[in-house]
Amino acid sequence: MLTAEIHVTLKDLVLDPQGTTLKRSLEALGFTGVAEVRMGKYIQVRFDSDDRKAVERQVDEMCQKILSNPVIEQYRFTIREGQ
Amino acid sequence: MKFAVITFPGSNCDYDCYRAIRDHLQCPVEYIWHREDSLRSCDCVILPGGFSYGDYLRTGAIARFSPIMRRVTEFAQRCGPVIGICNGFQILLESGLLPGAMLVNRGLQFICQPVHLRAENTNSPFTASLKPGQIIRIPIAHKEGNYYADDRMIRQLEDNGQVAFRYCDPQGRPTPEANPNGSINNIAGITNRRGNVLGMMPHPERAMDKLLGSDDGRIIFQSIARHLGGGAC
Known part of the structure; x- marks a missing residue:
């Protein structure tokens, strides 16, 4: 069993209204030194497979096809053993 | 001349679109469920607003992968007129039939209010009955309507005249204050290069009757009817 842990985030050039608002909230709460906040998504996909290469290929295809929108988002993922 | 209103699970403006065509335009119109595989010889496709697949x-x-979207894509490639309103616009962006993407509104809030729009391109099947620069007032209702595309794409859209509508003040000025959601260049609606696919965040189908605040949305549906009556694009 392999598990993919996928992070989808807005591209650096794209403004992030949620991140900007969170930054203001953190500052209002007294947290200092926050340079920037960016929000994203975390997606976990479990596979009934131990073929790491095949799983990697599949996850990459999933990210390109549906899990991220390449116009505004970027993705990265890691594959680990177990659930 | 027959219209198709595509219904996805979570669509909630499908009946408004249906009634806009049936009652105001008095044209034949059919619902087509998203799992269907045929557009049943319809001449114009409407992707209505709502929250397809719960957003x-x-x-x-997710809606862009519904079986009917294959047929909608083929129809659009054959130059058939396709209009996506609000969530319909978002589906057109995700499916690649229109360029760009939607971000969360600048103010993070769901906004439901009437807005003024300035007609920028009056050459498309959907805007041909409008005069260039004409101002109409119709409602928006969305949280993800902050239109984004990279600088190059924005330049292309502007240079090709693909911006159909811009948010503006009552005098027609596209000011920052008149921009409800942070869209680049106050963009409220765009067409594809050939002009046969329109996506717009504001809801013309909710502005069909003065009794409900405005009937300015009628002119968009009337444009389509006139276009379909008068040959292909």
Whole structure:
């Protein structure tokens, strides 16, 4: 069993209204030194497979096809053993 | 001349669109469920607003893989007129039939209010009855309507005249204050290069009757009817 842990985030050039608002909230709460906040998504996909290469290929295809929108988002993922 | 209103699970403006065509335009119109595989010889496709698939993942991201979207894509490639309103616009962006993407509104809030729009391009099947620069007032209702495309794409859209509508003040000025959601260049609606696919965040189908605040939305449907009556694009 392999598990993919996928992070989808807005591209650096794209403004992030949620991140900007969170930054203001953190500052209002007294947290200092926050340079920037960016929000994203975390997606976990479990596979009934131990073929790491095949799983990697599949996850990459999933990210390109549906899990991220390449116009505004970027993705990265890691594959680990177990659930 | 027959219209198709595509219904996805979570669509909630499908009946408004249906009534806009049936009652105001007095044209034949059919609902087509998203799992169907045929557009049943319809001459114009409407992707209505709503929350298809609960807006899970991203707005429109899952609906674009519904079986009917294959047929909608083929129809659009054959130059058939397709209009996506609000969530319908988001689906068109996700499916690649229109360029760009939607971000969360600048103010993070769901906004439901009437807005003024300035007609920028009056050459498309959907805007041909409008005069260039004409101002109409119709409602928006969305949380993800902050239109984004990279600088190059924005330049292309502007240079090709693909911006159909811009948010503006009552005098027609596209000011920052008149921009409800942070869209680049106050963009409220765009067409594809050939002009046969329109996506717009504001809801013309909710502005069909003065009794409900405005009937300015009628002119968009009237444009389509006139276009379909008068040959292909």
